[in-house]
Amino acid sequence: MKKPDCDAKLKQLNTRPLGSWKEASPVSDxxxxxxxxxxxxxxxxxxxxxxxxxxxxxxxxxxxxxxxxNESIEGKGIGSALIRQALDETRAAGKWxxxxxxxVVGFIQRHPEYVEAVNPQHRRIFGI
Incomplete structure (x- = not known):
């Protein structure tokens, strides 16, 4: 069950009009x-x-x-770019x-260069 604040964020995220998102090159912009x-x-x-x-x-x-x-722009690489930066900053801070x-699990599975960011004792739990 999602937390209420997460539900509100998701509703807001998925009900915004596309505006110029269609014309934008999402990952670079x-x-x-x-x-x-x-x-x-x-x-x-x-x-x-x-x-x-x-x-x-x-x-x-x-x-x-x-x-x-936002479901209207899924598959454009935005989620991957978001997680990549979050993981890079977490590693740079010296944290697991x-x-x-x-x-995030799927991202790490597809990008083995991030496997070492997960504690070796926990990798099996997440299938990494």
Whole structure:
């Protein structure tokens, strides 16, 4: 069951009009930022949040709990760009990644260069 704030974010994300998103080259035109007060990374395209990845900071690790991408632009690489930056920043901070979100698990499975970001004792749990 999703948390109420996540449901509200998802509803807002998926009901926004496309506007110029169709004309934009999403991956090259996005800005990804870590909203630490909201505990999520977000991808912004043309001034609108089009994707987010929620996380929970822990001692020595960051748990990635949930990722959403506006359904009208799924498959454009925005979710992957979002997770790539989040994982890169987590590794740069010297913290382990705990990929509770299936999208993050799938990303790591498709990009073996990120496997070492997951604690070796936890990799089997996530099928990594």
């Amino acid at each position: 996005i800005t990804i930022r870590n909203q630490t007060e909201l505990k999520h990374y977000e991808a912004v395209l043309n001034g609108e949040v089009v994707a987010f990845a929620e996380y929970r900071p822990l001692e020595g690790a960051v748990m990635f709990a949930h990722t959403e991408v 990644v705990i990929p509770m979100c299936p999208f």
